[in-house]
Amino acid sequence: LRSFVVGGAGFIGSHLADRLVERGPVTIYDNLSVGRRAFVASHLASGRAALVEADVLDLERLTEAMAGHDLVVHLAANPEARWGLARTRLDLDQGTIATYNVLEAMRRTAVGRLIFSSSGTVYGDTARRCAEGDLGALPISLYGASKLAGEALISAYVECFGLTAWIYRFGNVVGPRGTHGAALDFLKKLRDRRTELEVLGDGRQSKPYLDVRDCAEGILFGFDQARERLNIYNLAPEDTTSVSRIADLCVAASPYPDAVIRYQGGERGWPGDVPRSRMDPGKLAALGFRVRHTSDEAVRMAVEALASEVFG
Numbered sequence: 001l002r003s004f005v006v007g008g009a010g011f012i013g014s015h016l017a018d019r020l021v022e023r024g025p026v027t028i029y030d031n032l033s034v035g036r037r038a039f040v041a042s043h044l045a046s047g048r049a050a051l052v053e054a055d056v057l058d059l060e061r062l063t064e065a066m067a068g069h070d071l072v073v074h075l076a077a078n079p080e081a082r083w084g085l086a087r088t089r090l091d092l093d094q095g096t097i098a099t100y101n102v103l104e105a106m107r108r109t110a111v112g113r114l115i116f117s118s119s120g121t122v123y124g125d126t127a128r129r130c131a132e133g134d135l136g137a138l139p140i141s142l143y144g145a146s147k148l149a150g151e152a153l154i155s156a157y158v159e160c161f162g163l164t165a166w167i168y169r170f171g172n173v174v175g176p177r178g179t180h181g182a183a184l185d186f187l188k189k190l191r192d193r194r195t196e197l198e199v200l201g202d203g204r205q206s207k208p209y210l211d212v213r214d215c216a217e218g219i220l221f222g223f224d225q226a227r228e229r230l231n232i233y234n235l236a237p238e239d240t241t242s243v244s245r246i247a248d249l250c251v252a253a254s255p256y257p258d259a260v261i262r263y264q265g266g267e268r269g270w271p272g273d274v275p276r277s278r279m280d281p282g283k284l285a286a287l288g289f290r291v292r293h294t295s296d297e298a299v300r301m302a303v304e305a306l307a308s309e310v311f312g
């Protein structure tokens, strides 16, 4: 299997690359805006992976680099939903147009298989436990909107140009080499401020948290087992954990266990944040895959790993 991983030097991409190199050569296409060469350095050194440092918005370059592969994994995106508030074109460009470019390069090069990283944010603001068919509420962030647009484009390319696609709607993914997200934010704030930790919202936001190795495993499990032309799966544990729990764990894991946590208040961390989300992993479970770690376990392991990355 010759894999082409757009965004492969990032957090999830580098963990997936760890697995894909076992199946054949991997090309990582990444502009290193967030991702790091160090995350994939061992595979580059062993010759099992190659890095093309380029932008997904450069369609000619993308097409040229993609030719000759069997599978495209598209992970490049604006990683932080709340950045769309200050830069309203960000998700349109880095989400929707980027996904169009990936699909268009696949059409031109006749690479037939695509794995896409979508998100539970496509379900919008609903406290219901969402399964794959539950798209009744529309997304409430520009990030979620661009993920749903990406899914729609993929569905159209599957129908019109004969692609096969695996779309995964992830919960919050956490673990070593994290590049963003609440736990990393909290640890960096603690490194800088030491005595206090400011947390957006009231801390009661609760979401499913998925260990990044469970994420990579689930992606490949579905890829191996699911046989439709368009395969859509939630990939998240069925339980949730809270932001206040993450804040407590970060303080305890830092060199500043007496730091005071200050909650800014309000139900949402920022406009567009879904305060409570729950996802139903039953469809992937019916194929035989179970997420190994609960949300709480995933968060505990992630905080431990990230604390040693931040504090040394």
Ligand code: NAD
Residues within 6 Å of the ligand: 006, 007, 008, 009, 010, 011, 012, 013, 029, 030, 031, 032, 033, 034, 035, 036, 054, 055, 056, 057, 074, 075, 076, 077, 078, 079, 094, 098, 117, 118, 119, 120, 169, 170, 171, 172, 173, 174, 179, 181
């Ligand atoms: P990440 O930022 O670590 O990885 C994205 C990678 O894409 C980075 O290496 C970055 O350098 C690269 N990239 C970004 N823009 C690019 C561009 N224009 N051209 C080329 N490369 C570019 O983030 P991640 O957490 O690994 O997320 C991977 C994917 O999973 C994203 O699509 C994200 O939206 C999705 N996702 C992540 C989570 C999560 O909690 N981490 C949850 C749901 C969905």
